[in-house]
Amino acid sequence: xxxxxxQEIVDLVIEEVKGYFNSSSLDGNSSSKLDxxxxxxxxxxxxxxxTKETFEKLFGEGNEFEEMRPLYQPGEFAxxxxxxVIGPKLRSIPAIRILGPLRKYDxxxxxxxxxxxxxxxxxxxxxxxxxxxxxLTLVGPSGSVYIERCAIVANRHIHMTNANxxxxxxxxxxxxxVRIGGEKGTTFENVLIRINDSWKLQIHLDTDDANxxxxxxxxxxxxxxxx
Amino acid sequence: xxxxxxQEIVDLVIEEVKGYFNSSSLDGNSSSKLDxxxxxxxxxxxxxxxTKETFEKLFGEGNEFEEMRPLYQPGEFAxxxxxxVIGPKLRSIPAIRILGPLRKYDxxxxxxxxxxxxxxxxxxxxxxxxxxxxxLTLVGPSGSVYIERCAIVANRHIHMTNANxxxxxxxxxxxxxVRIGGEKGTTFENVLIRINDSWKLQIHLDTDDANxxxxxxxxxxxxxxxx
Numbered sequence: 001x002x003x004x005x006x007q008e009i010v011d012l013v014i015e016e017v018k019g020y021f022n023s024s025s026l027d028g029n030s031s032s033k034l035d036x037x038x039x040x041x042x043x044x045x046x047x048x049x050x051t052k053e054t055f056e057k058l059f060g061e062g063n064e065f066e067e068m069r070p071l072y073q074p075g076e077f078a079x080x081x082x083x084x085v086i087g088p089k090l091r092s093i094p095a096i097r098i099l100g101p102l103r104k105y106d107x108x109x110x111x112x113x114x115x116x117x118x119x120x121x122x123x124x125x126x127x128x129x130x131x132x133x134x135x136l137t138l139v140g141p142s143g144s145v146y147i148e149r150c151a152i153v154a155n156r157h158i159h160m161t162n163a164n165x166x167x168x169x170x171x172x173x174x175x176x177x178v179r180i181g182g183e184k185g186t187t188f189e190n191v192l193i194r195i196n197d198s199w200k201l202q203i204h205l206d207t208d209d210a211n212x213x214x215x216x217x218x219x220x221x222x223x224x225x226x227x
Numbered sequence: 228x229x230x231x232x233x234q235e236i237v238d239l240v241i242e243e244v245k246g247y248f249n250s251s252s253l254d255g256n257s258s259s260k261l262d263x264x265x266x267x268x269x270x271x272x273x274x275x276x277x278t279k280e281t282f283e284k285l286f287g288e289g290n291e292f293e294e295m296r297p298l299y300q301p302g303e304f305a306x307x308x309x310x311x312v313i314g315p316k317l318r319s320i321p322a323i324r325i326l327g328p329l330r331k332y333d334x335x336x337x338x339x340x341x342x343x344x345x346x347x348x349x350x351x352x353x354x355x356x357x358x359x360x361x362x363l364t365l366v367g368p369s370g371s372v373y374i375e376r377c378a379i380v381a382n383r384h385i386h387m388t389n390a391n392x393x394x395x396x397x398x399x400x401x402x403x404x405v406r407i408g409g410e411k412g413t414t415f416e417n418v419l420i421r422i423n424d425s426w427k428l429q430i431h432l433d434t435d436d437a438n439x440x441x442x443x444x445x446x447x448x449x450x451x452x453x454x
Binding site: 111112113116124153155156181183184185186187188189190207208209211212213214227 | 436
């Protein structure tokens, strides 16, 4: 008789499945190497950040901003809430998820594929840099709002700690190159280094980049040094 | 008094506009260098090839397959006809253009972004290689057809003549690397060399690749040699 709880069984199965994905390298895109120079990939799908004020305008005053599940970076989470956005072509993309916590700005991060569909020409910039951001209409269940400067394409970036930075030989603001192998092998330039000791090591690419290289999450990219 | 026809004025304006686009390098992605090692880019949006039999099934017997405009490669053209396709998620992509001339096979070339939207997992292969292609339903104005093996992601490839091949130091079937500079600088591996003396020098990337690098047509890519 083994003394094991249901939760422990669930955890064991999760670990086994994770291990399977990490070691599978059918297409050469996956790697079990967790160490330098390999960096875990997080694919950023289109998403939204909102201020408390805009959230209340779109969902109704008093409506609570609720977490659905935590994200990989500590403190970040997918909320239970989504919005539709509409651009100048009057086409809408429905059900874009709002990521928490609530921010000091309203921001819609899209891929260039989304931008072409919506009919906008957003700049490729850091999250939070809205000087050259372009307009979209955000529609929620209790209202809509036209925001002059909200839409951007987030630049490629790597989250890391100061300890990671020493290992990789980089400093905050450096631009680097990374490579993903396989059938659609691709090298990405101008990947920004962002440092914060509360972050886990992770590279963020958007869906255009990830789809160009034919990869999803559960992939590791190879760090090739500064540009 | 200048002796010039209306057509000559039109041609002059077209040349001027072309020259402007070729010389503009605001984002570092364009180049006026037409010579080695630079190759003109053609971005392949999703498209369809059909047999005469399938065309008649979808558009009605006796309906003529008509050209809308010629494409860059001699003999190839965009037809006047489009179809909707539907995958296992029962989402449709409307108005996918059929490219002519009619073929000996039915084929739907999509990006991985399209494939995820439709819920299919197509192989990355040469156009015409349908052994591992996956199923889609094609819907026309006069009928629909479920085709077991039709959907692929076309691989990256370069069309060139034998004379080009000598200059680039490659042979039919070689795999090469190319680079696009700029804000989202990207190097693409496993670009297949295809040779035919009737072709014009051109690299074909799909919309995922082009959007990852943030470029459209009117761009030149840099040939970096064999993989």
